[in-house]
Amino acid sequence: MDVRLIAVGLIFAGFSAHAANGIDVKRGVDAMIFGNCVPSMVVENKSAETIDYLQVDVAVALGNGQERIVELKSAYREGVLYPIAPGGTAVLKQHLDTSAALGAACGDVKSRRVLRTICEASGGKACTSSVSVQP
Secondary structure (H helix, E strand, C coil): CHHHHHHHHHHHHHHHHHHCCCEEEEECCCEEECCEEECEEEEEECCCCCEEEEEEEEEEEECCCCEEEEEEECCCCCCCCCCECCCCEEEEECCCCCCCCCCCCHHHEEEEEEEEEEEEEHHHCECCCCEEEEC
């Protein structure tokens, strides 16, 4: 009996250690800018690799039944990168000069779901670490 408990404990400990070494993205603070809700997300890089670029596309459902897509980015794709070093944190933002505003107040947002995640490490290679997103 004790051997089985130890084995199960080791399995869970190994799984927890693996999950803790990824890239965690969680909901950040919403802001009202020019009458529009602008969501953000906070990235915590628990991996051993530097993230050059991270983008999370979120579908936002509004109270009136409409849905909008919001691209939250760590930097401008064609501009200066702001690398996220191992152990570092950063904020993913919507760039209102390159994407359409939500067109609604923050109180009109009813739900969010992740559509796509783009994670690039040095040299434009895909990140090898897992990315966990909680919208």
